[in-house]
Amino acid sequence: MVLRHISTCWRLLVVSGISLVLLTCLSVLPVIPNVRRGRLKYVADYKRVRHRTAFDIPSNWDPDLTATPDNKYNRGEEVCTDKFTRKDINLTFLLNLHKNSSREIPEEVGIAQIKKNANFTLMSHEKYVDILKLPKIEFLPGYKNPCWVEALKKDPYSNVPKTTSHRRYYKRMTEYYNHRYLQNIRFRLRCLPYYYILGQPKCGTTDVYFKLNLHPDVEKGMGKELQWWTKRRYGRDGWTQSLAEYVNVFDRASVEIQRSSKIDNTTLQIVRNKITGDASASTLWDNAHWDSYHGNAGREDPFYLTPQFLHHLQPDAKFIVSLRNPTLRLYSDYLFFSSAAEKSAKDFHVKVVKAINAFKTCTEHFPERACVYNSTFATYDDDGELTYYTEPVRGRGRVRLRIGLYVVFIRDWLAVFKKKQFMIIKLEERSENDKGVIEKILEFLEMRKLTPLEEQVLKVQAPANTRRKEDVEMGPMFESTAKLLDDFYKPYNDQLIELLDDDRFNWTTHI
Numbered sequence: 001m002v003l004r005h006i007s008t009c010w011r012l013l014v015v016s017g018i019s020l021v022l023l024t025c026l027s028v029l030p031v032i033p034n035v036r037r038g039r040l041k042y043v044a045d046y047k048r049v050r051h052r053t054a055f056d057i058p059s060n061w062d063p064d065l066t067a068t069p070d071n072k073y074n075r076g077e078e079v080c081t082d083k084f085t086r087k088d089i090n091l092t093f094l095l096n097l098h099k100n101s102s103r104e105i106p107e108e109v110g111i112a113q114i115k116k117n118a119n120f121t122l123m124s125h126e127k128y129v130d131i132l133k134l135p136k137i138e139f140l141p142g143y144k145n146p147c148w149v150e151a152l153k154k155d156p157y158s159n160v161p162k163t164t165s166h167r168r169y170y171k172r173m174t175e176y177y178n179h180r181y182l183q184n185i186r187f188r189l190r191c192l193p194y195y196y197i198l199g200q201p202k203c204g205t206t207d208v209y210f211k212l213n214l215h216p217d218v219e220k221g222m223g224k225e226l227q228w229w230t231k232r233r234y235g236r237d238g239w240t241q242s243l244a245e246y247v248n249v250f251d252r253a254s255v256e257i258q259r260s261s262k263i264d265n266t267t268l269q270i271v272r273n274k275i276t277g278d279a280s281a282s283t284l285w286d287n288a289h290w291d292s293y294h295g296n297a298g299r300e301d302p303f304y305l306t307p308q309f310l311h312h313l314q315p316d317a318k319f320i321v322s323l324r325n326p327t328l329r330l331y332s333d334y335l336f337f338s339s340a341a342e343k344s345a346k347d348f349h350v351k352v353v354k355a356i357n358a359f360k361t362c363t364e365h366f367p368e369r370a371c372v373y374n375s376t377f378a379t380y381d382d383d384g385e386l387t388y389y390t391e392p393v394r395g396r397g398r399v400r401l402r403i404g405l406y407v408v409f410i411r412d413w414l415a416v417f418k419k420k421q422f423m424i425i426k427l428e429e430r431s432e433n434d435k436g437v438i439e440k441i442l443e444f445l446e447m448r449k450l451t452p453l454e455e456q457v458l459k460v461q462a463p464a465n466t467r468r469k470e471d472v473e474m475g476p477m478f479e480s481t482a483k484l485l486d487d488f489y490k491p492y493n494d495q496l497i498e499l500l501d502d503d504r505f506n507w508t509t510h511i
């Protein structure tokens with residue numbers, strides 16, 4: 001009960017990012033017997049030192065750019081957890097350096113950058129833009145996160161359709177930008193994600209995302225599942241979002257990234273260490289509109305996929321892929337996305353048999369990738385008649401068999417990006433040693449280690465998106481279903497082991 005409460009709180013906390021919720025959540029901590037009182041202090045301290053967001057800052061905020069980083073601003077400036085002490089570094093040098101590279105983008109840099117990126121900026125506002133025809137973005141040096149400069153215009157979101165849930169975000173951001181505009185600031189930073197959590201659904205991506213957001217150097221975008229690469233740019237999920245509209249969701253993060261200048265104590269260079277990320281669990285696999293992508297028309301199976309487009313914009317992006325026993329993933333996906341009335345182990349079994357038969361028959365007659373990337377694919381029924389199998393949609397006993405064919409997707413991504421740009425984690429490893437896996441991810445993202453304080457905060461957070469009570473009560477799938485699925489997935493798991501030269505993906509299901 002208590003754990004459920006924490007879990008709900010944590011979700012609220014991360015989704016809203018509002019410290020009030022943190023207070024509410026913290027209020028229950030003392031009743032947890034196995035959480036030492038000391039931890040409470042840790043969480044409170046953490047809340048104090050965790051940098052504040054742009055929205056804590058009063059509109060008349062006027063930063064003192066001559067201050068040294070160990071000078072604690074008292075009006076909303078971030079409090080650095082790295083301690084620069086006067087003894088450590090040459091203060092004279094530091095002051096000069098800091099003055100020279102203020103947080104503002106210098107006039108000459110701004111103008112040059114705007115010119116260089118003018119065509120990109122213009123085209124990024126088009127709906128359904130062919131990404132492969134976009135000019136390359138000139139990313140700003142000195143920023144770890146991929147960012148560039150665009151002209152700051154008044155009311156930058158006036159043409160953006162806003163759903164109710166996003167109105168507040170755009171209202172606040174408009175206030176912020178308009179305030180700067182009135183101060184004669186004509187440049188703004190625009191950023192794309194430094195890292196992508198590509199997938200897969202029901203493999204703990206939400207939890208990884210929430211935990212990464214705990215790191216003081218991570219700024220979150222408008223939400224976790226931005227779904228631009230696979231859905232929004234094609235108008236699935238409602239309206240069609242241009243690339244510029246996708247970039248809008250990182251504007252709050254970009255403000256923080258620009259404000260995050262720190263001085264590297266060894267090189268004495270200004271570094272902007274903050275990063276932002278996208279954690280849409282559909283990016284790895286979902287290419288529902290592949291036949292309308294650039295150059296794919298008329299093909300039997302896709303050539304161009306999301307990785308080609310993403311590579312054009314961000315050849316150096318970093319990718320995190322979370323995997324899990326595909327048999328268990330499928331059941332978890334089914335329970336999560338199906339309505340209570342129809343789901344049962346029996347219904348699951350029936351749908352799995354049907355899906356496997358349809359898929360296998362498809363691959364006997366068509367290229368494998370056509371069957372994997374089409375959510376409706378041609379197959380043959382028991383009488384040998386050509387028919388179409390459609391993956392059941394949400395609420396209809398969803399059995400998305402193909403999402404577990406990890407190797408097919410990863411192979412397509414590796415055809416475009418380098419292997420070292422990927423970090424592939426297993427959910428199972430996280431249940432054994434979550435801290436170790438998170439540490440490896442931080443290393444992969446070239447981020448500093450968590451402080452003991454931050455580690456404590458990580459520990460008190462309950463996992464996100466755990467199985468609902470009614471789904472736990474439904475019990476596991478039948479042993480026969482598990483066997484069927486294990487046999488189906490085995491050749492694909494073996495290919496993954498071979499592709500990555502990594503024997504961690506040798507899953508067997510024990511019911």
Ligand SMILES: *[C@@H]1O[C@H](CO)[C@@H](O)[C@H](O)[C@H]1NC(C)=O
Pocket residue numbers: 088089265266
């Ligand atoms: C620089 O920072 C690192 C840790 O971030 C610290 O170990 C080291 O002592 C610092 N060096 C100086 C000269 O302050």
Ligand SMILES: *[C@@H]1O[C@H](CO)[C@@H](O)[C@H](O)[C@H]1NC(C)=O
Pocket residue numbers: 090091092093
């Ligand atoms: C600190 O830096 C200034 C300017 O670069 C230099 O003149 C001064 O000698 C340095 N002080 C020390 C103690 O290194």
Ligand SMILES: *[C@@H]1O[C@H](CO)[C@@H](O)[C@H](O)[C@H]1NC(C)=O
Pocket residue numbers: 093096097100
């Ligand atoms: C700061 O700028 C001034 C003038 O452009 C220059 O002389 C000085 O060397 C710069 N200081 C640092 C630390 O870069």
Ligand SMILES: *[C@@H]1O[C@H](CO)[C@@H](O)[C@H](O)[C@H]1NC(C)=O
Pocket residue numbers: 115116117118119135
């Ligand atoms: C932008 O596009 C125009 C017309 O296509 C071209 O002449 C110009 O060189 C381009 N500018 C840059 C910076 O690529």
Ligand SMILES: *[C@@H]1O[C@H](CO)[C@@H](O)[C@H](O)[C@H]1NC(C)=O
Pocket residue numbers: 291298299300301362366370371374376377378379
């Ligand atoms: C997959 O979709 C493409 C494009 O719509 C189509 O041409 C192809 O026949 C489909 N393949 C199968 C096996 O259904």
Ligand SMILES: *[C@@H]1O[C@H](CO)[C@@H](O)[C@H](O)[C@H]1NC(C)=O
Pocket residue numbers: 494497503506508
């Ligand atoms: C997977 O594990 C089983 C035993 O658990 C073993 O027999 C098999 O050789 C392993 N396969 C690979 C590819 O490592």
